[in-house]
Amino acid sequence: MLNSLQELINEPEIAQIDDPEEIFTTSEVSWNQYEALLAKLENNPHYHITYSDGVLEIVSPSFKHEKLKKRLATLIEFYLIKKRIKHTPRGSPRVKKQLKKVGAEPDECYCIGEEKDIPDLAVEVIITSGSIDKLDIYRRLGVTEVWLGKKNRLKLYHLREATLSIFEDNYGYEQIVTSELLPELDIALLEQCVFISDQIEAIDAFEQGLKV
Template identity: 45%
Template sequence: MTIILEKTENQESSLTFSGISWSQLEAIEAAFDNIAGVSFAYLDGVLEIMTTSPEHEDAKKTIGLLLEAYMREKGIRFYGRGSPTLGSKEKQARKEPDESYNLETKKEIPDLVIEVIFTSGGIDKLRFYQRMGVPEVGFWEDGLLRLYRLREEYEQINRSELLPDLDITLLSRYIMYADQYDAVTEFIQAIR
């Protein structure tokens, strides 16, 4: 078993283990069952255990509030899925996205997933979401929102195909606001 530890400036850390079976994954998850702020990602025998920082949670919530404000303002029917556990033993994959949405109708697999990235390494998140069949994935990292669209494989795109009128540069500016309330209020004014 290989262990890799990464700790970032914002108190998030990540441990990566390789050679983990599905039954070991389930036992490890059960051992952490009552511990808040810990999440797991598993793909083909690689297990990543992550702690989340207040900065991570703030960014995740701000992105969610901004996206929901945008979709409401534009009359786009959506269903916030939050962080549902995706994957199965058969797919040898399991993970919870930071935020996820279905557009138009509820579906088992989200149409859009958002991940806030403060650590590097760990499992290949795009490979995970490709296996799940998620059409569009966004990564918020280092003050940038990078979007990927699933075709044969994921391709980086400059504009969301699910929300084609969403100005990603404008959205990113408001994600970086220090005050969440002001960010959402001013973003709504900007998109009206």
């Protein structure tokens, strides 16, 4: 299996993917094979890799995806700084737990308050849906809150560790309207400003909305 994965990465049509996004999924991948692939792609941030119970998914993000996730991160970080909220931006790290047999690379993630090994907030922009449910992975990793950006909307989910069975349809996450990590953040304003094409105008509109 590992040889076929290495051959896949070396294929010209994979190495030179253009917009739009493309997804490759394969199964029966061992943890050691997953780790070996991560090592091979350590200096290639173009690919986002997700692993769950032997299923491996490789995504080559589109320009649209990267633009939206960067804009979202810019506005979130502007808010955190403006409101003087202690935080650590973690970017898009590889977060994994061998015992849980899962690993992911969120588009952006943050520790709110003190820095931790596992981020409190993971943010994903979904342009093309894969076969692995990210909420299942983030629940097993222990991420408190997940924001999924899809079809011009942000869907927020908060982990309910004490009542996992009640929210089993979302793997123990409850869909919420207001972030419990950042309760004063106007999510509708954030959604609106993410899609303003000019970066400066987006930040100006977001800042003005925060003052209203």
